Amino acid sequence: MSSNGVMIDLRGITRIYDMGAVQVEALRGINLEITGNEYVAIMGPSGSGKSTLMNLIGCLDTPTAGSYRLDGQDVSRLEGDDLAKIRNQRIGFVFQTFNLLPRADALRNVELPLVYAGIALKERRARALEALERVRLADRADHRPNQLSGGQRQRVAVARALVTRPSIILADEPTGNLDSKTGEDILGLFEELHRDGNTIVLVTHEATVAERAGRIVRIVDGLVA
Amino acid sequence: MSGLLETLRLATTALLANKLRATLTTTGVVIGVTTVMAISAVIAGLDRSFSEQIEGIGSSVLYIQKYPWIPNAEWWSLRNRRNLGWREHDAVAQQARSVEAVAPMISQQIRVVHRDRWLDGVAVTGTNEQYRLVYGADPEDGRFLMPADLHYRKSNCVVGSKVADELFEGRDPLGERVKIAGLHYRVIGVLPEQGEILGFDMDSQVFIPIGAFARHFGSRRSIDIAVKVSSTDRLDDARDELTGILRRVRRVPPDEEDDFSINEQSLLTNLYRSLTAALYTTATVVGGISLLVGGIGIMNIMTVAVTERVKEIGIRKAVGARRSHILGQFLSESIVVSGVGGLLGVALGFIAAWGLDSATPLHPVVTVGGVALGLGFSAAVGVIFGVYPAARAAALNPVDALAQGSDT
Numbered sequence: 226m227s228s229n230g231v232m233i234d235l236r237g238i239t240r241i242y243d244m245g246a247v248q249v250e251a252l253r254g255i256n257l258e259i260t261g262n263e264y265v266a267i268m269g270p271s272g273s274g275k276s277t278l279m280n281l282i283g284c285l286d287t288p289t290a291g292s293y294r295l296d297g298q299d300v301s302r303l304e305g306d307d308l309a310k311i312r313n314q315r316i317g318f319v320f321q322t323f324n325l326l327p328r329a330d331a332l333r334n335v336e337l338p339l340v341y342a343g344i345a346l347k348e349r350r351a352r353a354l355e356a357l358e359r360v361r362l363a364d365r366a367d368h369r370p371n372q373l374s375g376g377q378r379q380r381v382a383v384a385r386a387l388v389t390r391p392s393i394i395l396a397d398e399p400t401g402n403l404d405s406k407t408g409e410d411i412l413g414l415f416e417e418l419h420r421d422g423n424t425i426v427l428v429t430h431e432a433t434v435a436e437r438a439g440r441i442v443r444i445v446d447g448l449v450a
Numbered sequence: 451m452s453g454l455l456e457t458l459r460l461a462t463t464a465l466l467a468n469k470l471r472a473t474l475t476t477t478g479v480v481i482g483v484t485t486v487m488a489i490s491a492v493i494a495g496l497d498r499s500f501s502e503q504i505e506g507i508g509s510s511v512l513y514i515q516k517y518p519w520i521p522n523a524e525w526w527s528l529r530n531r532r533n534l535g536w537r538e539h540d541a542v543a544q545q546a547r548s549v550e551a552v553a554p555m556i557s558q559q560i561r562v563v564h565r566d567r568w569l570d571g572v573a574v575t576g577t578n579e580q581y582r583l584v585y586g587a588d589p590e591d592g593r594f595l596m597p598a599d600l601h602y603r604k605s606n607c608v609v610g611s612k613v614a615d616e617l618f619e620g621r622d623p624l625g626e627r628v629k630i631a632g633l634h635y636r637v638i639g640v641l642p643e644q645g646e647i648l649g650f651d652m653d654s655q656v657f658i659p660i661g662a663f664a665r666h667f668g669s670r671r672s673i674d675i676a677v678k679v680s681s682t683d684r685l686d687d688a689r690d691e692l693t694g695i696l697r698r699v700r701r702v703p704p705d706e707e708d709d710f711s712i713n714e715q716s717l718l719t720n721l722y723r724s725l726t727a728a729l730y731t732t733a734t735v736v737g738g739i740s741l742l743v744g745g746i747g748i749m750n751i752m753t754v755a756v757t758e759r760v761k762e763i764g765i766r767k768a769v770g771a772r773r774s775h776i777l778g779q780f781l782s783e784s785i786v787v788s789g790v791g792g793l794l795g796v797a798l799g800f801i802a803a804w805g806l807d808s809a810t811p812l813h814p815v816v817t818v819g820g821v822a823l824g825l826g827f828s829a830a831v832g833v834i835f836g837v838y839p840a841a842r843a844a845a846l847n848p849v850d851a852l853a854q855g856s857d858t
């Protein structure tokens with residue numbers, strides 16, 4: 226990965242939700258560049274379009290108009306399986322609500338992206354365990370999400386995000402459902418990942434959280450303020 | 451391979467999470483497969499007993515007779531047919547190139563007596579030594595009629611196994627005499643047991659030289675001529691040749707229809723087929739309905755499974771699952787349900803066949819084809835009715851899918 230070139234390059238990105246009778250213009254022309262190994266916090270009022278933007282950056286969604294170059298590749302016109310491949314190989318996503326599979330234990334949750342990457346069982350297990358060690362949860366590998374605390378669940382989610390060694394780690398309000406102390410643990414993890422060379426983009430409402438990032442981007446009403 | 455196992459493991463786990471529902475769905479498939487298998491076993495059983503019944507007719511034997519076995523609509527036009535006699539027999543025996551053996555036959559059902567014992571309704575047939583070649587009728591004791599018996603119209607006879615058993619009660623019949631309509635015949639051969647052909651008891655027969663038969667019972671009746679063809683491929687050629695010979699010898703004008711019939715086993719087979727066609731249709735319809743019922747159950751459970759797990763699908767897609775992964779996951783679940791149903795159905799099919807065998811006059815036969823049909827049926831149901839829900843799951847948009855529900 227080119228760690229110091231432009232990793233994320235958004236130009237004139239709009240995203241309009243077509244609700245039939247009304248059209249919601251969630252993003253109205255976003256221009257944003259994020260360099261490799263940057264740590265960026267995105268802030269903004271509720272409904273300003275932060276999650277919409279994160280979904281676009283994470284290739285979960287595609288823009289209505291505008292261009293998105295990810296590490297040099299134009300991904301704004303890709304769809305379906307091509308996007309899935311990019312999500313799988315280049316992106317680690319951490320959600321506010323963890324989004325773990327309830328019936329699978331921590332190890333299997335972390336392993337999941339590797340399954341879809343087509344990696345053989347043995348290597349998969351080893352790498353998943355390594356990722357769990359990284360978030361200091363190797364001793365909980367066989368616990369299911371409902372046998373873990375909120376902070377532990379989010380650490381499993383972080384392990385899942387980094388297990389494929391992605392170019393960027395995206396986190397949409399990762400501490401939003403955690404108390405301040407466990408939130409602190411998670412932020413500590415992100416800082417470690419950042420030190421190790423990862424590019425990190427994080428959405429937050431809390432100024433104290435945002436201040437720890439290298440740069441703060443403010444979104445207001447679908448535009449970078 | 452490990453990928454397949456992993457998929458199956460996943461499918462099984464997901465299904466076990468809701469045992470009752472999986473069981474109910476499986477039941478539909480089980481019933482369908484059992485039905486299909488039981489019906490195919492009954493049909494196979496009918497086929498088998500039919501072919502056993504007509505086997506003795508001989509697949510490469512043509513029967514030149516006055517009347518057809520299966521008369522067509524214009525049966526009244528048959529009334530004025532002339533008898534078949536020696537002229538026809540001799541012409542065929544001398545001229546036909548495509549035949550291996552020619553046996554004349556004329557029969558009478560009558561009582562056969564030995565001392566104080568008798569058997570009624572025995573088919574006494576006048577024939578010649580060629581009968582043995584046409585039917586492979588080799589006596590297990592003694593010999594069959596030979597040219598000398600024919601030439602001298604000897605009062606010798608060959609008896610079927612039932613005649614031997616009933617009249618001689620285990621004593622050796624060879625050299626003994628039986629009385630038929632007041633005349634005595636000496637037993638020179640005993641045939642092995644042959645069973646029945648379409649209800650006719652092959653073992654309750656006596657064969658005498660045809661000349662002796664004519665002397666004894668008169669010669670005003672039409673004779674049947676059984677002709678053995680070297681192989682079934684040559685039946686058509688032989689039929690054409692025989693038709694030509696017979697038309698010539700009977701002087702049938704070119705513009706008139708044959709005034710004789712050439713019968714063969716396949717006539718009965720065809721009749722059987724046309725009679726059982728209705729049964730096959732019924733079986734297909736019943737099978738189709740069970741397929742639909744089982745399939746709707748599968749579609750239902752899979753639709754519910756997909757709806758319940760939209761969030762899970764969203765998570766899987768978010769971390770990189772492609773369409774084919776999701777499609778495969780849900781399709782394998784539906785195939786596991788229907789496959790388990792199929793295996794149970796096959797097991798029940800065996801039991802059903804056994805039950806029908808002991809409780810009804812039918813003798814169902816479970817064939818490899820029947821089992822394959824049952825399993826193929828269940829797999830097809832799993833795939834056909836699983837595809838739609840699975841494809842719906844695979845087509846979900848990850849953002850929308852993740853937005854649903856809000857657990858863990």
Ligand SMILES: Nc1ncnc2c1ncn2[C@@H]1O[C@H](COP(=O)(O)OP(=O)(O)OP(=O)(O)O)[C@@H](O)[C@H]1O
Pocket residue numbers: 242244249250251269270271272273274275276277278
């Ligand atoms: N799937 C959707 N369909 C229609 N409108 C949507 C959809 N998702 C988001 N929106 C709208 O787009 C706008 C931006 O929403 P978004 O979720 O990006 O805001 P946000 O900045 O993440 O807010 P919050 O801080 O509350 O999470 C909102 O007006 C929202 O109602």
Ligand SMILES: [Mg+2]
Pocket residue numbers: 275276277397
């Ligand atoms: Mg949001």
